[in-house]
Amino acid sequence: MPDKFDTPSAQFLERKLSTILSADVAEFSRLMGEDEEQTLRVFRGHKKVFESVVAMHNGRIFNTAGDAILAEFPSAVEAVRCATDIQAALRTRNDQLPPNRQVRFRIGINLGDILIQGQDLMGDGVNVAARLQTAAEPGGVCISGTVHDQIRNKLSMSFHSMGEMNFKNIAQPVRTFSITEAEGSGPLPSREPAAIVAGGKTKWIAAGAALAVVLVGGGIWAYTARQRDGNGSVAAPAAQPQEAAPVAAIPSFGNTEAKPPADGKPEEAAEPAAAKKPKPADEPVRAASAGQEKSAAMAAPVPPTVHAGLRDGIYSGQICFAETKKDPARCFHGEGIAAGSKLNGRWPMGKDTGVFMNLTGHIGPAGEVEIEMHSKAADGTVLNNIFLTGTIQDGLMTAKGAFQMGRKVTLDWHKN
Numbered sequence: 001m002p003d004k005f006d007t008p009s010a011q012f013l014e015r016k017l018s019t020i021l022s023a024d025v026a027e028f029s030r031l032m033g034e035d036e037e038q039t040l041r042v043f044r045g046h047k048k049v050f051e052s053v054v055a056m057h058n059g060r061i062f063n064t065a066g067d068a069i070l071a072e073f074p075s076a077v078e079a080v081r082c083a084t085d086i087q088a089a090l091r092t093r094n095d096q097l098p099p100n101r102q103v104r105f106r107i108g109i110n111l112g113d114i115l116i117q118g119q120d121l122m123g124d125g126v127n128v129a130a131r132l133q134t135a136a137e138p139g140g141v142c143i144s145g146t147v148h149d150q151i152r153n154k155l156s157m158s159f160h161s162m163g164e165m166n167f168k169n170i171a172q173p174v175r176t177f178s179i180t181e182a183e184g185s186g187p188l189p190s191r192e193p194a195a196i197v198a199g200g201k202t203k204w205i206a207a208g209a210a211l212a213v214v215l216v217g218g219g220i221w222a223y224t225a226r227q228r229d230g231n232g233s234v235a236a237p238a239a240q241p242q243e244a245a246p247v248a249a250i251p252s253f254g255n256t257e258a259k260p261p262a263d264g265k266p267e268e269a270a271e272p273a274a275a276k277k278p279k280p281a282d283e284p285v286r287a288a289s290a291g292q293e294k295s296a297a298m299a300a301p302v303p304p305t306v307h308a309g310l311r312d313g314i315y316s317g318q319i320c321f322a323e324t325k326k327d328p329a330r331c332f333h334g335e336g337i338a339a340g341s342k343l344n345g346r347w348p349m350g351k352d353t354g355v356f357m358n359l360t361g362h363i364g365p366a367g368e369v370e371i372e373m374h375s376k377a378a379d380g381t382v383l384n385n386i387f388l389t390g391t392i393q394d395g396l397m398t399a400k401g402a403f404q405m406g407r408k409v410t411l412d413w414h415k416n
Contacts, residue, residue, distance in 0.1 A: 014116040015123075018072050019079040019147065021059070022129040023050070023086075023107045025067040026138035031103065042093075042103045043067065049089050050105070052314065053337060056346040057082035062121055069105075070129075072121060076111050076150040080179070083107045083141045084157070088185035088339035091139060092312035104139045108132025111146040128174055131167035135176055137189035145175025156183035160190050184342040311363065312338050315397050317413035319357075319373075324407055334413070338363060338392065343371065354378030367393045371401070371411070 112125030336345030343361030390399025
């Protein structure tokens with residue numbers, strides 16, 4: 001007699017390897033408590049953008065609950081591209097809101113083995129992605145080591161290793177990386193390593209090491225000052241307050257960027273008046289301050305292109321094919337998302353045909369656009385290629401081009 005639990009569904013649990021993207025909204029409870037209606041309006045708009053970008057990168061959303069979204073991708077590369085495009089697109093929408101009212105997603109991505117139950121997915125592959133999302137900063141993206149191994153030589157991105165992290169209900173530590181910058185999408189927020197290590201041991205080690213460096217640096221300066229004075233006496237007390245300058249130039253552990261002074265201005269000691277002849281005792285201070293200025297200048301972010309963010313958003317409208325001897329003129333509806341210097345889109349070509357049009361493009365600093373489109377059959381066969389050039393200005397995108405065989409194409413889209 002068969003066991004009562006020996007059902008067909010239990011015998012044939014399907015498994016597969018897949019890339020899972022998990023996202024939720026940071027501080028969603030606070031936002032809802034302050035203004036439920038406005039938060040829901042913004043969230044729904046963000047979710048629409050989220051869903052569009054997932055579809056453009058060949059993903060599917062398989063579960064939503066409240067402010068949480070789970071999506072599956074057949075490719076780790078497409079999942080990560082999707083995540084950075086989502087954050088770039090939503091950053092533009094959030095910039096129109098006060099900082100305390102911005103609805104910002106945290107995203108985690110994992111490549112792992114999953115169980116399939118109907119349209120839903122479960123297992124450690126999904127759970128790890130959900131835990132990685134908690135390690136991301138609002139507006140940021142964290143990925144597992146398995147994802148990093150797949151994409152590190154395929155995408156133009158910068159990563160920050162967060163080490164092996166222990167997550168709740170996950171048996172083994174997870175190699176974790178945050179994405180700090182993506183080409184075309186700009187910088188992404190990332191945590192300092194010391195802020196995420198359980199127990200705070202790392203930050204105490206870093207603090208002790210920094211203190212040791214300060215003490216050693218002070219001893220070296222005092223010795224140098226005695227040698228320069230010639231009679232063994234210590235330099236005048238008036239110069240001592242300036243000794244804080246070398247300490248400020250020491251970068252914090254886990255972050256290779258030097259921090260500029262709190263007021264954003266270099267210290268006056270770094271640029272003495274030309275008429276003043278520097279004293280020997282001033283030289284160590286002046287050298288350290290100059291090094292600080294150089295480090296701060298190198299760490300300063302490059303300002304974005306003026307008005308570039310104003311072009312970001314969802315665009316849609318008509319794509320028209322010119323008449324030929326064998327085919328009349330035809331127009332189709334298309335849609336794409338502009339985010340930074342990137343343009344992406346994907347939509348079906350007719351009902352139940354299995355053919356999709358895929359669009360990728362580049363947006364230049366002055367609003368010039370270069371677009372490549374190709375239609376692809378359900379089996380992955382590329383059917384046609386189209387190349388267009390045009391402009392994107394004041395919420396209007398226009399472009400002209402042709403198929404490889406010469407048939408002319410025009411695009412006329414408006415920002416939604």
